[in-house]
Amino acid sequence: MAQVLVQRLHKQFPDGTVAVEELDLEIGDGELFVMLGPSGCGKTTTLRCIAGLEEETSGQIVIGDEVVSGLKPSQRDIAMVFQFYALYPHLSVRDNMAFPLRAAKMPENEVTERVNEAARMLQLEQYLTRKPSKLSGGEQQRVALGRAMVRHPKAFLMDEPLTNLDAELRADMRAELKHVQQRLNSTMVYVTHDQVEAMALGDRIAIMNKGNLEQLGAPMEVYNRPATLFAARFIGSPPMNLVEAEVSNGHLTAAGGLQIAAPEGLKRGDKVIAGVRPERFTVSAEGEGARGRVVSREALGDETIYVVETEAGLLNVRMPPTARFAEEQIVSVRHVGAPPPAYDPQSEQVISK
Amino acid sequence: MTSAIVAENVSKSFGDVEALKGLELDVPQGAFFVLLGPSGAGKTTTLRVIAGLEKPDTGTVHLDGIDATGATPAERDLSMVFQSYALYPKKTAFENIASPLRARKMGKAEIDERVGRVAGLLHIEELMNRYPAQMSGGQMQRVALGRALVREPRAFLMDEPLTNLDLKLRVEMRTELTRIHRSLGATFLYVTNDQVEAMSMADQVAVLRSGTVQQVGTPTEIYDNPANRWVATFVGSPRMNLLRCRANGRLEGEGWSLPNPGFGIHGDRPALFGVRSEDLSLEVREESAALDGTVYAVEPLGDRTLVDVEVGDQRIVIKAPPTTSLQIGEKVRAAVDLDRVHLFDADTESAIARK
Numbered sequence: 001m002a003q004v005l006v007q008r009l010h011k012q013f014p015d016g017t018v019a020v021e022e023l024d025l026e027i028g029d030g031e032l033f034v035m036l037g038p039s040g041c042g043k044t045t046t047l048r049c050i051a052g053l054e055e056e057t058s059g060q061i062v063i064g065d066e067v068v069s070g071l072k073p074s075q076r077d078i079a080m081v082f083q084f085y086a087l088y089p090h091l092s093v094r095d096n097m098a099f100p101l102r103a104a105k106m107p108e109n110e111v112t113e114r115v116n117e118a119a120r121m122l123q124l125e126q127y128l129t130r131k132p133s134k135l136s137g138g139e140q141q142r143v144a145l146g147r148a149m150v151r152h153p154k155a156f157l158m159d160e161p162l163t164n165l166d167a168e169l170r171a172d173m174r175a176e177l178k179h180v181q182q183r184l185n186s187t188m189v190y191v192t193h194d195q196v197e198a199m200a201l202g203d204r205i206a207i208m209n210k211g212n213l214e215q216l217g218a219p220m221e222v223y224n225r226p227a228t229l230f231a232a233r234f235i236g237s238p239p240m241n242l243v244e245a246e247v248s249n250g251h252l253t254a255a256g257g258l259q260i261a262a263p264e265g266l267k268r269g270d271k272v273i274a275g276v277r278p279e280r281f282t283v284s285a286e287g288e289g290a291r292g293r294v295v296s297r298e299a300l301g302d303e304t305i306y307v308v309e310t311e312a313g314l315l316n317v318r319m320p321p322t323a324r325f326a327e328e329q330i331v332s333v334r335h336v337g338a339p340p341p342a343y344d345p346q347s348e349q350v351i352s353k
Numbered sequence: 354m355t356s357a358i359v360a361e362n363v364s365k366s367f368g369d370v371e372a373l374k375g376l377e378l379d380v381p382q383g384a385f386f387v388l389l390g391p392s393g394a395g396k397t398t399t400l401r402v403i404a405g406l407e408k409p410d411t412g413t414v415h416l417d418g419i420d421a422t423g424a425t426p427a428e429r430d431l432s433m434v435f436q437s438y439a440l441y442p443k444k445t446a447f448e449n450i451a452s453p454l455r456a457r458k459m460g461k462a463e464i465d466e467r468v469g470r471v472a473g474l475l476h477i478e479e480l481m482n483r484y485p486a487q488m489s490g491g492q493m494q495r496v497a498l499g500r501a502l503v504r505e506p507r508a509f510l511m512d513e514p515l516t517n518l519d520l521k522l523r524v525e526m527r528t529e530l531t532r533i534h535r536s537l538g539a540t541f542l543y544v545t546n547d548q549v550e551a552m553s554m555a556d557q558v559a560v561l562r563s564g565t566v567q568q569v570g571t572p573t574e575i576y577d578n579p580a581n582r583w584v585a586t587f588v589g590s591p592r593m594n595l596l597r598c599r600a601n602g603r604l605e606g607e608g609w610s611l612p613n614p615g616f617g618i619h620g621d622r623p624a625l626f627g628v629r630s631e632d633l634s635l636e637v638r639e640e641s642a643a644l645d646g647t648v649y650a651v652e653p654l655g656d657r658t659l660v661d662v663e664v665g666d667q668r669i670v671i672k673a674p675p676t677t678s679l680q681i682g683e684k685v686r687a688a689v690d691l692d693r694v695h696l697f698d699a700d701t702e703s704a705i706a707r708k
Contacts, residue, residue: 167590168590168592171590171591174650174652175649175650175652175659175661175668175670176650178650178651178652179649179650179661179681182650182681183681196654199652199653199654199655200652200653200654200659201652219653219655220653220655220675223653223655223675235655236655236656277655277656278656279656295528296524296525296527296528297553298524298527298549298552298553299549299552299553299572300549300552300590301552301576301588301589301590301629302589302629302630302631302672307524307528318656321573327528327531327532327535328532
């Protein structure tokens with residue numbers, strides 16, 4: 001496996017649209033690197049430039065130690081995995097995995113060796129003679145990965161490979177993919193618009209917006225301290241509460257007397273937007289806190305999400321399932337735990353330390 | 354009090370396909386009653402049989418205690434709300450809502466009063482002069498709802514009315530529907546395949562599979578005490594962990610063993626042990642009952658971290674705090690909250706009760 005470098009990548013389409021703007025990324029050898037963003041943010045265009053399916057307007061792509069700009073996709077030693085279920089149903093697992101090598105006219109003894117090696121790494125040895133329909137979803141996914149692996153690519157490129165699966169299978173596949181990637185220590189560049197998938201899978205996440213990088217960081221860094229309001233809105237469900245507040249007496253004070261612990265790096269009188277995760281608020285029937293009215297409750301079994309209308313706006317609050325508040329009930333909302341990040345309302349950048 | 358809707362032993366086939374097999378339902382007056390099941394479970398057929406749009410092959414439907422099995426849809430006086438809004442594009446919101454009343458030749462004063470009341474209830478007074486093309490999806494859904502509400506029927510039948518809305522609007526409309534239900538006090542029979550919808554809105558849920566009712570109960574009863582393996586894994590996300598075992602004085606599976614917390618079993622029986630991911634914990638005290646395993650994958654989700662663990666040759670998911678840091682291949686112990694575990698018979702898949 002190898003590192004992948006995206007250097008000052010710029011992509012403008014013939015109609016004038018700038019899809020990617022002077023983007024720099026360093027993707028480490030053995031890293032599972034996720035590009036996350038809404039449609040049109042430039043993530044897929046970047047991936048296609050790495051793959052050689054699009055030609056960059058300027059800038060360059062390096063895979064391993066080699067500048068690959070100008071090379072055809074087939075000359076780049078990368079494996080694109082678009083969808084995991086594209087196995088040939090009439091071929092055995094062994095023949096499915098051997099297919100790309102035979103197509104490249106590799107000698108049969110070498111084909112056998114490569115397939116055996118991939119099967120060993122992916123723990124597929126006992127399934128080699130079976131047809132795909134006799135395998136579970138997770139096993140089929142491993143076969144699809146194995147078929148990409150036998151070519152000994154320098155990196156795997158994946159474009160929303162789990163999108164069309166139902167929710168349960170997607171969760172299973174996610175764990176499977178992460179397990180295999182870590183065991184093989186393979187370089188993977190993974191594109192998705194699903195923030196849960198990005199958090200669950202990524203060693204690092206690049207959040208993209210309009211062809212630019214909004215934030216680059218490990219999942220918990222991105223979750224705990226989004227760099228911009230865009231990143232704050234994009235990561236987390238229900239989304240982070242963005243509350244207008246003013247620094248006073250060592251607190252952030254919002255309308256209706258809502259008090260939030262003040263992060264460092266602000267001065268008295270600063271007007272900021274505090275980014276408070278739903279689990280950092282708590283609801284009680286009475287007692288201290290800002291008064292509010294429950295407008296909705298969403299029971300998820302292991303937790304309940306309340307939306308509470310307060311003078312500081314509608315607040316999302318994540319509570320344990322044992323909390324029982326009725327819609328329309330008047331309650332108190334209080335901030336708990338560590339100080340949240342704070343944002344400048346104009347620049348929309350994080351300004352707290 | 355007489356039940357609003359009772360279906361007894363209802364069967365219905367379409368050609369070779371048995372859509373309903375001896376279905377039993379009892380919907381109390383004024384309930385927000387949700388029929389929950391995957392597609393193909395028979396939810397919509399049930400609704401259509403109750404509405405009189407399909408004739409059952411066998412069985413009866415009673416409305417307010419009266420046998421309505423042979424009644425026409427109009428005689429049943431039920432109001433259906435569908436996924437699609439199906440508004441008249443050339444009529445204003447007011448005229449759309451008023452249309453069922455005009456069809457009944459109701460007087461103008463009464464129409465104005467009824468439509469006004471419904472518009473107030475739905476907070477759509479300012480839309481009354483607009484045409485559907487001038488409304489958002491959420492507004493059209495409200496107008497469609499208004500048209501159903503204005504008739505003041507015996508009960509409302511709703512077939513996945515929120516399916517086509519985006520997530521934010523769905524959550525909003527859920528709240529709206531429960532509020533409307535509270536203020537009308539009418540009976541709602543609501544069909545969905547979305548368990549969050551069912552859990553959030555229902556007084557009672559009937560879980561439907563392959564044309565039969567698997568379980569009826571409050572959302573909490575169904576989540577905490579599923580009647581069988583199928584309900585256990587259909588409701589809840591991540592889905593309930595299941596491990597094959599043999600049940601006797603202890604529960605013993607491949608690579609694990611736990612004390613039997615009182616499940617009533619005789620002899621040595623194959624069973625399925627069930628535990629939800631939030632009832633497992635990586636903080637193990639010495640005396641805890643625990644499962645030993647190997648970390649398969651770690652998935653930080655922000656507010657929690659899901660840890661996939663291999664126990665013997667099977668896999669479970671543990672909901673752990675967001676600060677959890679573990680490496681793949683690491684040995685872990687997962688403490689089990691024995692008060693919240695489940696046991697299902699391996700053959701019948703029914704839940705085994707505690708003594």
